[in-house]
Amino acid sequence: MKKYINLILFAGVLALLCTACKKEKNLEPTEPQSFYQLPQGNQAYDDVFVKFHQDYGTYFLYRFSDNDFRWNGTSRLLYMAKNAEEEQIMTAYNFIKQAFLDDYTAEKLRQLLPYKILLSSGIHQLTVNASKPTGYDTLATNIGMYTGINHVTFGYTNATLSAMTAAQKLEVQANLHKSFFSYALSREKITVPAAFTALFNATGNSATAYKSLGFLEFQRSYTVNMDFTAYIYNALRYNERQFSALYLTAAFDGSGLVAKKYALVKQYLQAEWNIDTEIIANRGL
Incomplete structure (x- = not known):
């Protein structure tokens, strides 16, 4: 008798589990919660x-x-x-x-x-x-x-x-x-190109050594993301002539790393984003 009751209980639990699994499969995703009300005005x-x-x-x-x-x-x-x-x-x-x-x-x-x-x-x-x-x-x-x-x-x-x-x-x-x-x-929605990352090395970074490491500015705790976006800023702020005068001199780019990183960033922006840096750097606003 006890064995018979245990079998009934086991069957009941199994039926509940199957029902739960079936319901879970039918769950529909909900819309993401909106925390802001638009419009904010009537202009x-x-x-x-x-x-x-x-x-x-x-x-x-x-x-x-x-x-x-x-x-x-x-x-x-x-x-x-x-x-x-x-x-x-x-x-x-x-x-x-x-x-x-x-x-x-x-x-x-x-x-x-x-x-x-x-x-x-x-x-x-x-x-x-x-x-x-x-x-x-x-x-x-x-x-x-x-x-x-x-x-x-x-x-x-x-x-x-x-x-x-x-x-x-x-x-x-x-x-x-x-x-x-x-x-x-x-947010890791995009990543720094591998070719640029391969050139990044912050070992020995200092206020006197940063140029030889191919950095455009001195930051004490420098990361590859910071380095990459600094190049994006400068490639879009200055046209090639201006960038060369600022950063591609023998005094600034003795190691040649700045020229290599600059070329990679320009190529990346053109190939991946269809951004011509010369157009933006010369644009009238």
């Missing part, structure tokens, strides 16, 4: 941002909280970003479109775009000051661009953008490309 650019989110899944936000910018996964950034000057939003968006978005296909943009693009009127570093109510001092200099864990923030949504010189606009343009590549690399 013409709000329609642009709604359409952009529909096309790419990326939010353009000009009203955002401190946490939207500063939260970095496990900590808060020692930077702050102010909301956009709303009368400058369309000017800022048009600049981003001309200087960055229009250079890539929709497919390629999806590789580079973050969850959100924050339009800010200024991004400022915070320094610890326990005597202040906030606990920080805010440095006056606007650093202009910042790449966070899930955002790229554009800090020129203010009147200064229209007043910039042509050279200043080229700097911002190159920084836009660098920032989005930095984001995509940090």
Whole structure:
């Protein structure tokens, strides 16, 4: 009798497991949760941002909280970003479109775009000051661009953008490309080309030795991603003549590594992204 009861119990458990497995197979994926409400206002650019989110899944936000910018996964950034000057939003968006978005296909943009693009009127570093109510001092200099864990923030949504010189606009343009590549690399949506990685070596890096290692700038804790995006910035900021005068001299590139890395980056941008660096570096904005 006991054996008979055990068989019944076993059959019952087996039936429940089969039912559960069957139900699990029929589960449908849910839509990702949306944390932001669009449109944020009722201006013409709000329609642009709604359409952009529909096309790419990326939010353009000009009203955002401190946490939207500063939260970095496990900590808060020692930077702050102010909301956009709303009368400058369309000017800022048009600049981003001309200087960055229009250079890539929709497919390629999806590789580079973050969850959100924050339009800010200024991004400022915070320094610890326990005597202040906030606990920080805010440095006056606007650093202009910042790449966070899930955002790229554009800090020129203010009147200064229209007043910039042509050279200043080229700097911002190159920084836009660098920032989005930095984001995509940090999230492993793209990778540094193997040929460039093979040339990277930070052993012995110092304020006096960085040039011989093929670095364009000195950073104490240098990574291959930082090296690669520094080349992207400079290849897009300067045309070949200007880049050669700055970096391909015997004094700067005695090892020949800068010339090799520069050629690799130009080739990579053309082959993988259809980016002609000369067009962008010589563009009028």
